Amino acid sequence: MEYGMYFLEQVTPYEAISRRMEKVLASGRTRFQDYFIFETQAFGKVLVLDKDVQSAERDEYIYHETLVHPAMLSHPAPESVFIVGGGEGATLREVLRHPSVKRAVMCDIDDQLVEMARELLPEWHQGAFDDPRAQVITEDARAWLETHPDTYDVIIVDLNDPIGEDNPARMLFTVEFYELIKRRLNPGGVMAMQAGMILLTHHRVHPVIHRTVREVFRYTRSYRNYIPEFFLNFGFILASDGVDPVAFSEGILETRIRERNLSLRHLTAPFIEAMLVLPKDLQDAIQAEQMVSTDALPMYFTDEGEARQAPYRPE
Amino acid sequence: MEYGMYFLEQVTPYEAISRRMEKVLASGRTRFQDYFIFETQAFGKVLVLDKDVQSAERDEYIYHETLVHPAMLSHPAPESVFIVGGGEGATLREVLRHPSVKRAVMCDIDDQLVEMARELLPEWHQGAFDDPRAQVITEDARAWLETHPDTYDVIIVDLNDPIGEDNPARMLFTVEFYELIKRRLNPGGVMAMQAGMILLTHHRVHPVIHRTVREVFRYTRSYRNYIPEFFLNFGFILASDGVDPVAFSEGILETRIRERNLSLRHLTAPFIEAMLVLPKDLQDAIQAEQMVSTDALPMYFTDEGEARQAPYRPE
Amino acid sequence: MEYGMYFLEQVTPYEAISRRMEKVLASGRTRFQDYFIFETQAFGKVLVLDKDVQSAERDEYIYHETLVHPAMLSHPAPESVFIVGGGEGATLREVLRHPSVKRAVMCDIDDQLVEMARELLPEWHQGAFDDPRAQVITEDARAWLETHPDTYDVIIVDLNDPIGEDNPARMLFTVEFYELIKRRLNPGGVMAMQAGMILLTHHRVHPVIHRTVREVFRYTRSYRNYIPEFFLNFGFILASDGVDPVAFSEGILETRIRERNLSLRHLTAPFIEAMLVLPKDLQDAIQAEQMVSTDALPMYFTDEGEARQAPYRPE
Amino acid sequence: MEYGMYFLEQVTPYEAISRRMEKVLASGRTRFQDYFIFETQAFGKVLVLDKDVQSAERDEYIYHETLVHPAMLSHPAPESVFIVGGGEGATLREVLRHPSVKRAVMCDIDDQLVEMARELLPEWHQGAFDDPRAQVITEDARAWLETHPDTYDVIIVDLNDPIGEDNPARMLFTVEFYELIKRRLNPGGVMAMQAGMILLTHHRVHPVIHRTVREVFRYTRSYRNYIPEFFLNFGFILASDGVDPVAFSEGILETRIRERNLSLRHLTAPFIEAMLVLPKDLQDAIQAEQMVSTDALPMYFTDEGEARQAPYRPE
Known part of the structure; x- marks a missing residue:
């Protein structure tokens, strides 16, 4: 150094x-x-x-392609999309690349962050905030979803891991929140989410999230990818009651990518399939996991990586 | 901190x-x-x-399973194996788990390292050095292969990336060295190797190695995995003149794992297949790569990640 | 790096x-x-x-000469010396260089530290532990002084600053402790102590110690020196009821250094005088300080450098 | 952290x-x-x-008082002052506090630095650049002094240590440069300079500078002070042919401070005297030093702290 x-x-x-x-x-x-x-x-x-x-500017495409397109490609023609978080605008940008999209609502609680991103991070949003199909809301996403009965073809949850007992995101990783999301999905709708870093010390983060989502959805599929800017593997989840993402033939993904004219930089149809295949140790950890995060006892992780459940009491 | x-x-x-x-x-x-x-x-x-x-003790199994088993499972019954490097003994340990192996020769130039590993790193070798099938040689692997005409079913190259112009490993990443390895493979034999970190700054390391190996072998297949202890993705290569590793059906891998009674912790047959599917950006970089490392102009990488070719002149 | x-x-x-x-x-x-x-x-x-x-091996002489010799030279012929702390043995070593010393008692609570120093830090103690005049006690120094009525010509307090509310050394920086020390000094006896780092953030450490010592002794004199191994200036204090260290003429110090045949590496008589001259900002801080550390409300410093008083409750 | x-x-x-x-x-x-x-x-x-x-904002007064006032107070009524370097303007500021000053010329080669300091570092210059007595020149100080025959009562050299063979400041630490300074001093004039960090590894920096200055001036006096922002002790030098700074009685310094109405924050007359008293190890190092820096063989220090002499060849 x-x-x-x-x-x-x-x-x-x-x-x-x-x-x-x-x-x-x-x-x-x-x-x-x-x-x-x-x-x-x-x-x-x-x-x-x-x-x-x-x-990071040079490789945010890896994270955002990984988060957005598997879900969008699982749906034959997604018209309405809701994004939880995603303040810097790149998740929104990727969503809008699917030509069937008519309405994309992004809801991030931090208005000052969104304002700053609009001005200082054009490489991320690339004008997405100004797309006439986009609607940017700066409120608590859970509260907004509870009070707005609109439903969506795809809901994308783009949040940080709930590290720390005082982490306000804890209430966005509970069974009750996923049930709310499910109620806001159209038939055949799909949820995708960033689902935790995968690391020796924090090896339960992804399994606990997976276990919790599985309480709610008929199909819950984990996939993972390496995010260079984090120097870490991250887990992702596709969940749906209507469609099983791993049941797709590569042909369908291939066709949809071509029909939607998506020029992807990191993903291909075979690579999406490959991301859904987990190594044995991670499969075992998911299978062994018992913890279900609830509103009464939302989970969090300590800095050391231990999984805990305790009531959330904001200061 | x-x-x-x-x-x-x-x-x-x-x-x-x-x-x-x-x-x-x-x-x-x-x-x-x-x-x-x-x-x-x-x-x-x-x-x-x-x-x-x-x-690292807790996750070396990921690296060593990834390096060793895809090659060993590509061969119907590997009897003789040669390991270039691998001083701490864990590559040897994984090789010896395949019951068909009758002879495993490990050649690491650093005798003091091997001695220290024997004493201080029992978690790695787990007694492999004392297996009657094992032969440990502490000489320059290239010189030894040149002067010993024995041939092998599998050759595993377990070396560090050639970072730095004065890196002596440079002469073990050239066309001529891979030709030597090919001459030391039995018909149907397979080479596996650690083939470079995959990183924004060092994005040409794996492609240059791939391009060089491809000069020599009929089938050259890249795969990659995330190695937690490095916080990085690493590339690996399977190369052979007789067998194409990606042409296997999962069924064959599955069967061989079962027949050989391998209780793997990280790999499964589908995960081996999945590792062989590369993301588009890496595929593109491999395709675009032109540099071939030769004895006359062996490649090396600068600390900044630039690929260079220059004669190797040991000090 | x-x-x-x-x-x-x-x-x-x-x-x-x-x-x-x-x-x-x-x-x-x-x-x-x-x-x-x-x-x-x-x-x-x-x-x-x-x-x-x-x-640190190469410059511990600076700290230990600075701590020990001004006090020892303030006394015409110190025979008995008590050291609070000083586990690594170098304070004891410097004390024993004064030929008039007949008995030097070192009391450090940490027996395992003393044992380790004896074995691994010969550069520090240089055999002082085995000097027939030396007596090494591994108990709480305050308790020991309370129960043993012996008195001394010089008492040297070699402790770390009381940073942290749970710091057990807090009870060794109170008025009551200095009163105990005074009772254990012979007429004309002198106390010397390490008296706190002098730093922008921690600018009250030395003043609070000075202010507390001044409650007890007739003459309380601060001096300071730069300790290279700490990259910091440290304060020291000489305190006595019988002798005023700054009232000495250089001639007396000079003579005593010569008569005692002390070959000092860092100190000279004029430099001892010079160390006793403080810069204006430090003088002002000492003058302005009001906090007196007592057994009921012993002071401590937060990591940020704030001075606080609160009862000490060991866990 | x-x-x-x-x-x-x-x-x-x-x-x-x-x-x-x-x-x-x-x-x-x-x-x-x-x-x-x-x-x-x-x-x-x-x-x-x-x-x-x-x-640093909070303690620059320590460095700048230490550099400027001992020299200014050595002169009965300094009217003209030349500053080599000192781009941020605080040395100039301290010089201008002496009411006898009629002209203060500051010469720093880095015009962009001076411009930036003027705008972003008002806490340092405090308007000194706009004082009608101040003249700011942005040229090479040595070249300027050579071509401008004006003479001064005090010359202050405020430069960084010549660490590194390619350090352009090397030519401002030679016998020839000090001879030039001497020619630009009025009778009774005094030079003051920052004269190197004092550190175990770099223990020859100050001695070599001292030894070189002593070739030129009748009186060469070292002093030192701890600069908190550097976490280091630094050496300084007063040099003159007409006046011996250590021969002053405190009374004179005291009187001049009072008469000039200087409200100093760190220095006092006794503390100035005390700074001139060096510890024995530093005195010994100065005495033992043989290296004299010349234009033909200007000295520099390696990063490891070794003193070297070699011709200066700018790239």
């Missing part, structure tokens, strides 16, 4: 990553979180929220 | 990982390299050679 | 020092504290206790 | 300091050097040039 500016991120309490910052573009605090935006040599612009690297 | 002891590893010139060391078990220098062995909370015992984390 | 092993020490919550460890000689935990001993390029062997670098 | 932004500074090749940056105010590159300005909790605004922390 040469002299200069670095961003320190604790991956676990024992391992930390230092990233060289060539230039700090912004740093500050919204009502909800700290944010940092800086330039790096290898990853371009990097966005950090609170303790976690969120996204 | 709390007060205490850390090991600093530079992943790129811009990103570094600090790992908390609970206890330092050994540190020193062999004739060839620095070594460090320490205890960590999350990964157990960790072995570092020179600048790179090499292996 | 090159790849390798480092020790991380937080100087304040905002500034941290990383020291390269060439070799780790020992690490572990006594009943009272973590310890680390390692080799460094610039400072030789380094001893760390809990969060703080304690002493 | 909590998550967040840090500045990494290598103090030696073995020890590094990380400082938490609350906010990055500016970073970039002038034609001569990298610069960074950031907010910290403990030190306020911090200025870094290239690899070295230069100055």
